[in-house]
Amino acid sequence: GIFVYEKGVKERPVNKGAEEILKRYKVEPRGFQTDEDIKMRFLSRFINESIYCLQDGILASPLEGDIGAVFGLGFPPFSGGPFRYVDTYGADKLVAKMKLFAGAYGAEFEPCQMLQDYAKSGKKFYTKK
DSSP states (O other): OOBOOOTTOOOOOBOHHHHHHHHHTOOOOOSOOSHHHHHHHHHHHHHHHHHHHHHTTSSSOHHHHHHIIIIIHOOOGGGTOHHHHHHHHOHHHHHHHHHHHHHHHOGGGOOOHHHHHHHHHOOOSSOOO
16 A cells, blocks of 8 residues: 555554655656646547537437536536537637647547537527527
8 A cells, every 4th residue: 555554553654665666657747737728628528529419419409418417417517518618618719729639638639520610610509599
């Protein structure tokens, strides 16, 4: 373990062997490490998968996806859901951010075609009536 456990001793020193292993296999962080970037890496993947579901006909509407994400999966309710979030944040900004992430972390961050189309056209998932 990380600490040395001895019977009857409350103070637990760090196991030197564990420290050596951590030093030997330490990986330097790459890419984007700000709190905002970490949040966006998580959100962008969730949002992209939600849009794939709409694109592939698994979801009937953006509203269905937002309700399911907020009430069923714990997406932050103040954001309105993944589709409402894209409309607020901007599909163009999200696509640009995801392409940066794809360059640093791999193809799993490539935005789906529908998201790219919305970014290019300026279209929104919700229109005002």
